[in-house]
Amino acid sequence: MQARDFFVHFQARGFLCFGYIYALIKNDPKILLDTIYSYNRYNQVVYWDTGYDHGGFAWKVLIGYAGNDDTYIDFMLPRSLPLSDGRVVCHIATDCILALRNPELRDRAIDSAERFLGNKRTNNDRATVSTLLSVLKDDGAAFxxxxxxxxxxxxxxxxxYQRGIGKLMPLFGYGMLAVAQRYLxxxxxxxxxxxxxxxxWPDFVAxxxxxxxxxxQHLIEFAGELSFMNDAEAMMEVKHESAAEMRAEARRAYYASLKNSS
Known part of the structure; x- marks a missing residue:
């Protein structure tokens, strides 16, 4: 595979969905865990969109929790607040997760979540926020x-993150359950x-x-121009202040790998 082929044709959500289906077919939960791990790393390297929906932090971090991936969780969580772009539900969910990790933010996050739930919301938005709020309140039944x-x-x-076949897969549910396991x-x-x-898939939880x-673990061992992908963890050691800086670092590593291979 040429480097350009991977970056042009790699579809992160398709990769994640295929891995889920393949793991179910093989009845092997490890395949799903490795798929989530690999998805987290490949996706952050090829994330080329202009601008950034700050709400994406919430979904990315929940998938990180689903894969027990602390390195990725720490990498993706924002370093500063408030967030400004994207859907409000994602901001509130991110605030709840940050508050679980930093008790000083707890009262503020609970207040924001309760005010959010006091207004008209979609069923899924309401369920997502109330589920994370129940962890902040240490309420297993409500969770x-x-x-x-x-x-x-x-x-x-x-x-x-809720398009196509991905709509059928409860990946965020695994993430929220993992949050509960850690913090309830x-x-x-x-x-x-x-x-x-x-x-x-109860077997995945078990x-x-x-x-x-x-x-x-990585599902793919890259060679040649893509060998830098094998060390995606090194990219996540960068103390970025924004998603834009994260993507810039990924681009620099990518172009450096092309230069070194020429």
Whole structure:
């Protein structure tokens, strides 16, 4: 494969969806975990869009949690607030996640989430925020109810991560469950029920629990001009201040690899 072919033809969401389906066919949860790990890295390198929807942080981070991927979570979470571009639901979800990691933000995040829920919202937006809010409030029963609604209404969600076959796959649900596992008290997490959904995979949840919530591995070993992709972790060590800086660093690494291979 030529470097240009990968960057032109790689479709991140298609890669993620195919990996999910293939893992189900093979009945191998590790394939899905490795798919999420690889998706996180390949996607951040080839993210060429102009401008940036700050709300994308929420979806990217939830997929990071689904894959137990702390390196990616730390890399993608914004370094400063407030966010300004994109859908409000994504900003509120990001605030909730930041507050779970930084208790000083807890009251502010709860207030924002409750005010958000006090207005007219779509079913999926409401379910997403209420699910994360229940973790901030340490309420396992409310979390279970919210997660079921979030998974059930995912097909009606809006946004770049809810298109095509991806609408059928409850990947964000795995992410929210992983958030609950980390931040709910043991007593409240014991009250959590997994949601009912045609493509919800309890074996994937059980696999993560059994193997200690470790992240996956690369699915592809790149050679030649794309060999820099094997060290995508090194790119995520950059202390960026914005997504634009992140993409610029990825571009520099890409062009440097082309120059070194010539």
């Amino acid at each position: 279970s109810e919210g997660l079921q609604k979030a998974v059930a209404t995912h097909r009606q969600a809006k946004g770049s 008290s043991a007593a409240e997490y014991a009250r959590v029920d997994q949601p009912k959904h045609a493509l919800w 696999y993560n629990e059994a193997q200690g919530y470790r992240p996956g």
